[in-house]
Each structure stands twice: as structure tokens, then as C-alpha cells.
Amino acid sequence: MIRFNQVYKRYPGGYEALKNLSFEIAEGEMVFLTGHSGAGKSTLLKLIAAIERPTTGSVLVKGQNIKSLKSAALPYLRRNLGLVFQDHKLLFDRSAFDNVMLPLQICGFDHRESAKRVRAALDKVGLLKREKANPIALSGGEQQRLCIARAIVNRPTILLADEPTGNLDSEYSNEIMSIFHSFHQVGVTLLIATHDESALQHFPGRALTLKHGELL
Amino acid sequence: MKNVLFQHGQVISIILQRLLQNPFASSLNIIVIGIALSLPIGGYVLLKNVQNLAHQLAGTPQISVFLATGTSPDEIARISKQLKEHSAIDRIEFVPRDLALKQLQVSTGLSDVVAGLTQNPLPDAFIIYPTALTSQQLELLRDDLKSWSKLEHVQLDSAWAHKLEALLKFGRLAVFILAALLSFALVAITFNTIRLQILTQREEIEVAKLIGATNGFIRRPFLYFGIIQGLFGGAAAWLIIAFSLLLLNISLSPLNQLYASSFSLQHLSINDSLTLLGFSTYLGWLGAWLSVSQHLWRIEPK
Ligand SMILES: Nc1ncnc2c1ncn2[C@@H]1O[C@H](COP(=O)(O)OP(=O)(O)O)[C@@H](O)[C@H]1O
Numbered sequence: 288m289i290r291f292n293q294v295y296k297r298y299p300g301g302y303e304a305l306k307n308l309s310f311e312i313a314e315g316e317m318v319f320l321t322g323h324s325g326a327g328k329s330t331l332l333k334l335i336a337a338i339e340r341p342t343t344g345s346v347l348v349k350g351q352n353i354k355s356l357k358s359a360a361l362p363y364l365r366r367n368l369g370l371v372f373q374d375h376k377l378l379f380d381r382s383a384f385d386n387v388m389l390p391l392q393i394c395g396f397d398h399r400e401s402a403k404r405v406r407a408a409l410d411k412v413g414l415l416k417r418e419k420a421n422p423i424a425l426s427g428g429e430q431q432r433l434c435i436a437r438a439i440v441n442r443p444t445i446l447l448a449d450e451p452t453g454n455l456d457s458e459y460s461n462e463i464m465s466i467f468h469s470f471h472q473v474g475v476t477l478l479i480a481t482h483d484e485s486a487l488q489h490f491p492g493r494a495l496t497l498k499h500g501e502l503l
Numbered sequence: 504m505k506n507v508l509f510q511h512g513q514v515i516s517i518i519l520q521r522l523l524q525n526p527f528a529s530s531l532n533i534i535v536i537g538i539a540l541s542l543p544i545g546g547y548v549l550l551k552n553v554q555n556l557a558h559q560l561a562g563t564p565q566i567s568v569f570l571a572t573g574t575s576p577d578e579i580a581r582i583s584k585q586l587k588e589h590s591a592i593d594r595i596e597f598v599p600r601d602l603a604l605k606q607l608q609v610s611t612g613l614s615d616v617v618a619g620l621t622q623n624p625l626p627d628a629f630i631i632y633p634t635a636l637t638s639q640q641l642e643l644l645r646d647d648l649k650s651w652s653k654l655e656h657v658q659l660d661s662a663w664a665h666k667l668e669a670l671l672k673f674g675r676l677a678v679f680i681l682a683a684l685l686s687f688a689l690v691a692i693t694f695n696t697i698r699l700q701i702l703t704q705r706e707e708i709e710v711a712k713l714i715g716a717t718n719g720f721i722r723r724p725f726l727y728f729g730i731i732q733g734l735f736g737g738a739a740a741w742l743i744i745a746f747s748l749l750l751l752n753i754s755l756s757p758l759n760q761l762y763a764s765s766f767s768l769q770h771l772s773i774n775d776s777l778t779l780l781g782f783s784t785y786l787g788w789l790g791a792w793l794s795v796s797q798h799l800w801r802i803e804p805k
């Protein structure tokens with residue numbers, strides 16, 4: 288599903304964030320990406336979502352090489368991915384419902400069908416009662432769950448999460464990890480970056496550990 | 504297909520809502536565009552009206568020839584024959600002085616004045632319809648006729664129409680230059696409005712790109728905004744001109760009564776109105792398109 292081949296990522300300015308990464312993630316796997324702050328976890332996820340491109344080596348996502356991907360093909364790659372961001376990237380000018388609606392609007396889904404899907408996604412993360420709320424009125428944990436609802440509403444085959452529990456206390460983190468685990472159970476491929484190693488003990492899944500841009 | 508239409512309809516309704524949310528700012532923009540457009544279009548409307556009036560008054564070019572008073576009927580017959588044989592003359596019309604006076608009475612509404620005259624001050628006259636039509640040929644014919652005896656006064660009626668035509672040409676050029684300049688201003692206004700919108704919606708654009716929005720999807724609301732603003736601006740220009748013409752026509756009415764005429768300024772024809780709306784819509788789209796292609800590609804998610 289995801290394959291890295293001798294991938295190097297050098298940022299403009301010369302800093303080498305990733306060095307000689309080679310690994311593969313199979314369909315339906317749930318993988319934790321761990322490592323210290325600055326190890327290169329976010330960079331790795333950005334390469335998969337083609338937010339950054341590798342300097343050398345190849346990144347294959349569902350068989351497509353990110354490096355040679357045309358910019359016109361980029362949106363269609365991203366529609367297969369669900370992205371959960373540490374800073375949520377929610378839009379505060381619209382309701383929770385409309386935030387989750389956005390990916391479906393972008394794909395041009397039928398309006399009535401979309402509304403059903405949005406409610407299903409909100410229900411999944413336990414926010415159905417807050418659909419009319421502005422995200423700014425939600426707690427940190429609720430905002431993160433809203434971000435997850437937006438990531439899954441399009442039924443992506445791959446879910447990438449960058450420190451989804453980063454700013455949350457352990458009660459909220461477990462809640463969110465359970466949600467991810469339920470996606471794993473229905474066959475979604477998950478890659479979750481976290482510097483909190485405790486999740487590894489509670490949930491099944493392989494760990495990839497980065498140290499100064501190298502895979503341990 | 505229905506779905507695509509729904510999406511476009513949704514974009515339009517979002518933009519209309521956005522315009523209504525900010526009624527003051529939006530209407531200010533639309534009014535500025537309307538005023539900018541109404542200057543050249545108003546000039547065009549006035550030129551059209553003057554041109555119509557000129558055509559009504561001028562008709563085909565004629566030469567009026569007034570005979571010296573006391574010219575005998577024999578001499579009139581001789582002159583008439585000579586005129587008819589002239590190669591540059593198509594046909595002629597003899598206007599006896601009595602008839603001329605009657606016409607004056609009827610056509611100008613000066614019946615009271617005419618009735619008060621003790622004798623007819625008008626001479627016998629010929630109206631000449633020349634075969635030649637260029638102003639140079641007409642002037643040659645006029646000069647030729649002037650040298651004939653008994654023809655006291657030769658008047659080329661189309662001379663002023665030619666001068667007017669030259670003046671209209673100049674006016675049209677002025678309107679054209681004004682239109683070009685103000686079209687540029689309209690494009691610039693839209694360009695800047697869209698630039699500001701893109702800046703304030705930067706976050707939304709980034710998020711949309713991250714979750715798989717195509718460039719077309721992101722561009723669409725901005726282009727529609729430009730189109731709608733242009734269309735409304737064009738409509739504002741139309742209304743501004745309509746209102747101005749109303750005022751001008753009201754001020755014309757005492758003049759009309761005085762001269763017993765029924766001249767009034769006409770607004771743009773339906774075709775011209777549609778062209779105006781189409782053109783302003785196009786300019787709005789152009790400004791938005793330029794702005795979007797300038798600014799949108801710079802916003803990439805990090
Ligand atoms: N856009 C960038 N330009 C330059 N350096 C960057 C950029 N993004 C990240 N880095 C650097 O790359 C390294 C890895 O960063 P990141 O992938 O964010 O690590 P992590 O997510 O594991 O904390 C850091 O040292 C960071 O300073």
C-alpha cells in the first residue's frame with residue numbers, strides 16, 4: 288500500500304530530515320510511527336500525502352510514485368487519504384457539520400447522500416449532538432475527533448494521523464486510539480505518528496521508530 | 504449532470520449570501536463599477552441620440568437655390584431646364600414662394616408670426632437632389648451653381664451634417680478611449696477584491712487542497728464572484744444612465760413645448776443593454792481570473 292525505497296528528504300537550507308528510509312506498509316495494517324520530536328515523523332507523513340516530495344528515492348502510494356505525480360493528479364491521490372492533523376486545521380467560519388461536509392463537496396457528492404454520510408461520520412466519533420456547533424466551541428479532544436470525522440467521511444483506504452493525541456490528556460488519547468482501532472478492524476490502512484509510546488502497549492500494531500531521520 | 508448544476512448553483516448561492524452579509528462593502532464595489540462603466544456608456548448613449556437627431560434633421564444631402572426676387576416665369580423655366588440637364592443633378596423640385604411660406608407656417612409652428620406679415624418675404628426656390636454624394640463633389644456643384652446668374656443664394660444643406668459627422672467621429676473616439684481606460688479600472692477593482700478574498704480565505708484554501716480539492720474547485724467561487732460583481736456593476740451602470748436620462752428628459756420637456764417638437768433622449772436598445780451586461784460580466788470574470796492565476800498557486804499547504 289505504501290512503500291519507501293531509499294528515501295532522502297533534504298529541506299531547502301540543506302537540513303536532511305530523512306535519511307535512507309526503506310520500508311513497506313501492507314494493506315489493512317495499523318502502524319505506529321514513533322521517535323523524538325524533530326525525528327522526521329511529520330516529514331515522513333507529508334511525503335505520503337505529497338505535501339513534500341522526496342529529494343531522492345521513491346515513495347509509492349497505491350502504486351503511484353509521488354515524485355513523478357502530476358499536480359493535476361494530486362487531488363485524486365489525496366481523496367484516497369484521510370489526514371488527521373495535530374493542529375486539526377478546522378475551519379471556524381462554519382459549523383461542525385459543514386466542516387465534515389467539505390471533503391464530500393470537493394468530490395461532488397450528491398447532497399442528500401452526503402448529509403447521511405456526514406451524520407454517520409459524526410456519530411462514529413461521538414459528535415452527532417454537536418453538529419451545529421462551531422468548532423471553536425468544542426474542547427481540544429472534540430476538535431480532534433471532528434478532524435477525524437472529516438478525515439474518514441470520504442471512506443479513505445489510508446488514514447494518516449500526525450500526533451493525534453499530542454495535546455490531550457490520557458483519557459482523551461485512549462478514546463481517540465480506540466476510534467482508530469475500530470477503523471483498523473474494518474480494513475483501513477493506518478499510519479499514526481506519536482511520541483507517546485504508551486499507545487503501543489494498549490493497541491496492536493507494528494512500530495516504526497525514527498531517530499534523527501533514520502529508521503531504527 | 505444534475506449534480507454538477509447543483510454544485511454551481513450552490514457556489515452562486517454562497518456568493519450571494521456573502522454579498523448580502525457585507526451589504527455596504529459589496530454595494531460600494533458594485534456602485535464604483537457602475538459609475539466607472541456609466542461614464543463611457545453614457546457618452547455612447549448621448550452620441551447615439553445626437554446622431555439620431557442629426558439624421559432626422561439632415562436626411563439626404565440637398566442643395567437649396569434661392570432665386571433673386573423678381574425673376575420672371577420665363578427665366579425660371581430656363582433655369583429649371585438647365586438644372587435638369589446638369590450631369591451632377593438627379594432631380595429638382597421647384598418651391599414657389601407662396602408654398603414656401605405655407606410650409607414655414609405648418610412645419611415650424613410659427614403660424615402667428617407668419618399671419619402677421621403683410622407681404623411674403625421669401626424668394627422662389629429650387630431644391631436640388633444631386634447624384635453626387637461626397638462632400639467634395641457637393642461643394643464643386645455648389646460653386647458651379649453660384650456662378651450662374653439670377654441664383655442669388657446657393658446653400659449646401661448637408662454641410663453642417665458633415666461637420667457634425669466629423670464631430671461625432673471625434674466623440675466616438677473619446678468614448679472609446681474612456682471605455683478602454685475604465686474597463687481597465689474595472690478589471691483592476693475586481694483583481695484587488697479577489698486578491699483580498701484569497702488572502703482572507705488562505706486557510707480554507709489550504710485545507711481544501713489538503714483534502715483533495717482540484718484547482719478548478721478552488722477557483723470556481725472566485726470566478727463566480729467576479730462574474731456576479733461584473734454583472735451587478737453593469738446593471739448599476741444601466742440604472743445610473745436610465746436615471747440620468749429621466750432627469751435630462753424632464754428638463755427637455757419645456758424646450759419641447761416651446762418648439763412643438765417631441766424630442767426625447769433614448770436609453771440603450773435591448774441589444775446594446777445586453778452587450779453592456781455581457782461586457783461588464785466578462786470584465787469581472789477577467790479580473791477574477793487574472794487575480795486567481797496570480798495568487799492561488801502561491802498557496803500550498805505545509
Ligand atoms: N519546511 C521545513 N524546512 C526546513 N526544515 C524543516 C522543515 N520542516 C521540518 N524541518 C526540520 O526537519 C526535522 C524533522 O521535522 P519533523 O518532520 O517535523 O519532525 P517530527 O514531526 O518528528 O517532530 C526538524 O529538525 C525540522 O526542524
Ligand SMILES: [Mg+2]
Pocket residue numbers: 328329330449450
Ligand atoms: Mg511533527
